[in-house]
Amino acid sequence: MPKDTILVVDDSPTEQRLVAAALSLQGYRVITAADGEEAIEKAAKELPRLIVLDVVMPKKNGFQVCRQLKTTAATQNIKVLLLTSKSQDSDKFWGMKQGADAYMTKPFTDGDLVANITKLI
Template identity: 65%
Template structure:
């Protein structure tokens, strides 16, 4: 059985490597985007099974991307985990209000990261 596809949205090359490496090693198909607009375009075109979404992004922030994807009929069912350095309770609340299915903060534990993804898939 083919593994699920995950779109990772992150503008930092270092964090992108930390976020995609464990997914690739686990066998997931990984696609990437480096800003909010590219994330929206790839999510709509590729329709991944799950999106790992940073909040602080160029062009459109993660909250805007999440809200737009969750309100569009063709992408509303895609699972979204926000993975961000924004760790305040208000940030977590706002992410959930935008439709995020999960919210994790950086730095993250790789085991918890993979478990959160597995739980949503």
């Protein structure tokens, strides 16, 4: 039986597969989305335990998605881990201000990703 469900959101199929593979190996049920609008739809439908969310994406960026999820009653308790190439202190500050529960930068190691997720759920 799988552990919790995690939604992986990234517009890069390669990054999406890397994150999904690392989490699947840990026993998580992984679902994916390729842009911000799809992320919001799947989060509302599936109610995952956690979302690994890229920032730079088409339609809605990760900051917008995070803010919308955290201000919507049905999804406000879903943990959000921003995983992005945006590494400035101001980016991290802004991401956390949007309601993110954790912030990681790319490139990442599977071990760091899993450790951060374990802390959150």
